[in-house]
Amino acid sequence: MATSTREKIIQLGDDLLRKQGFNAFSYADISKPLHIKNAAVHYHFPSKQDLAVAIAQWHKEIFDRFSQKMATKEPKDRLKTFLNFYHSIHLSEKVDIIGAFATDWHSLEPKVQTxxxxxxxxxxxxxxxxxxxxxxxxxxxxxQNARTTALRILSSIFACTQLVRITGDHDFTRVKNSILEELIY
Amino acid sequence: MATSTREKIIQLGDDLLRKQGFNAFSYADISKPLHIKNAAVHYHFPSKQDLAVAIAQWHKEIFDRFSQKMATKEPKDRLKTFLNFYHSIHLSEKVDIIGAFATDWHSLEPKVQTxxxxxxxxxxxxxxxxxxxxxxxxxxxxxQNARTTALRILSSIFACTQLVRITGDHDFTRVKNSILEELIY
DNA sequence: TTGCAAACTTATTAGTAAATAAGTAATTTA
DNA sequence: TAAATTACTTATTTACTAATAAGTTTGCAA
Incomplete structure (x- = not known):
């Protein structure tokens, strides 16, 4: 199926957000590669914060589809797939969307934060x-209880996409394996 | 002792970097509160990347002093003090410096990255x-070996300063305690 | 006392940012 | 087939950004 301009803007915006940071890219960085004008981006997303809202919503949709697909698998395999997904984030030189938003948190409007x-x-x-x-x-x-364990796994793995930008690749696999070893009998 | 203008710029720059993000603050955000002119900031730090270098170096100095002061304490107490330090980061509405730099990594010059x-x-x-x-x-x-455990603790705690901006305060204490409980007999 | 360096200010520039108004072409709807 | 809607472009504005050149003040050193 053909990807709409709107969809392309969201995907490229997400890419830039997670590669460079929310305040490090401009509408020109989106319009140029898509061969459209600055104003065309503003047509779909009047403000940059509107784009940020759309990117966050897009991630919710993707995650919903992901969790539906995973529903039949057993816990161990679901966790492995989740961790491998974060490994692929790292390999594509991005960071996790949660961290990307969190570091620029106080420059985001309430509608984005929500x-x-x-x-x-x-x-x-x-x-x-x-x-x-x-x-x-x-x-x-x-x-620990389930939520605390969840928080620790999420923290560890999303921080890892950031940390290995600094320390190098080998540390990612270390941490990924340690999460599994610790939890699984 | 009196704080020099240079020192004040570094401290305020660090504050802005970790509250808003490196690309979310400008030299005007520094010069205005200090009641000096834009050009005075450029006098001390010709470019914003020079300021970033100085901020990173400042953190190395602080950490050196911290580790010297901790040298005589036993491992358990050193770890507790370290985790409490991150708690204070969170309470002052900042994130850890590592994560703050990591998310904007690809907009930083090599001298900063080093x-x-x-x-x-x-x-x-x-x-x-x-x-x-x-x-x-x-x-x-x-x-796990020591480095892997260190990576996991560091990941967990610095991600936490980011995550709790989103989920709220109560989760920070949960994670902090879980790190200690897991490691300490 | 002269000279000179440090720490600024004044003034300006060139570039980029997000945002908007007005116009156009193509498609859809009534 | 007329009218309205969608998806843009052209053109412009306002504001801000990092950065620099040139001038000023202050204190110290020769």
């Missing part, structure tokens, strides 16, 4: 459920 | 040593 909050709770909720299921099935071990 | 890399390795090295000592003394437990 969308980002909803996306983040979606991910934490999904992870918590997965962990609780794994615990109930006796596949996982931990002294 | 300084940030050196600071980061300083922290990871210090944490690794602390953990190895704790293991040798039988105070800590872990299946």
């Amino acid at each position: 969308e980002v909050q909803e996306f983040t709770e979606l991910v934490i909720g999904w992870l918590s459920e997965l962990i609780q299921e794994g615990l109930d099935l006796g596949q996982f071990q931990t002294n | 300084e940030v890399q050196e600071f980061t390795e300083l922290v990871i090295g210090w944490l690794s040593e602390l953990i190895q000592e704790g293991l040798d003394l039988g105070q800590f437990q872990t299946n």
Whole structure:
């Protein structure tokens, strides 16, 4: 199916946001590669904050589709797929969307913050459920409750996409494996 | 002792960097509160990247003093002090300097990146040593090697300063305690 | 006391930013 | 087929940005 201009702007905006940072790219960085004019971007997203809202919503949609696809798999495999997804983020030289928004948090309008909050709770909720299921099935071990474990896994893995930009690639695999080893019997 | 203008610029720059993001603040945001002119900031730091270098170097100095002061304390207490320091970062509505630089990484010049890399390795090295000592003394437990454990602790705690901007304060204490509980016998 | 360097200010520039108004072409709808 | 809507372009504005050149003040050193 053909990708609409609107969709292309969102995808490129997401790319720039996670590669350079929200305040490090401009509408010109979007319009030029798409061979459209500055004003065409403003037609779809009157302000840059409107674009940020759309990017956050887009991530919610993608995550919904992801979690539906994963629903039948067992907890262990769901977690592995989730961690591998973050590995692919790192390999494409991006950082996680949560961290990208978080560091520029106080330059975001409330409507953006709300969308980002909803996306983040979606991910934490999904992870918590997965962990609780794994615990109930006796596949996982931990002294902490499900949400705390979820927070630690999410923290570790999304910080890793940032940290390995500085320390180098080998550390990503270390951390990814340590998360699995720690949790899985 | 009186703080020099140069020092004030570095401190305010650091504050803005970690509250708003590197590309979200301007020289005007620095000169106005200090009641000096734009050009005075450029006198001390010809370019914004020069300021970023100075901020990173400043963090190395602070961390050096911190680690010297901690040298005599036992591993457990060093770790607790380290985690409490990150709690204070969160309470002052900032994020950790590593994450703040990492998300805007590709908009930073090589000279900045090098300084940030050196600071980061300083922290990871210090944490690794602390953990190895704790293991040798039988105070800590872990299946992973010291560097991997250090990476996980650092990831968890610095991501936390970002994550709790989104999810709220209560999650910070959860994660902080879980790091300690997991490691300490 | 002269000279000179440090730490600024005044004034300006060139470039880029987000944003908007007005116009146009193509498609859809009534 | 007339009218309205969609998806743009052209053209411009306002504001801000980092950066620099040239001049000023202050204190110290020769």
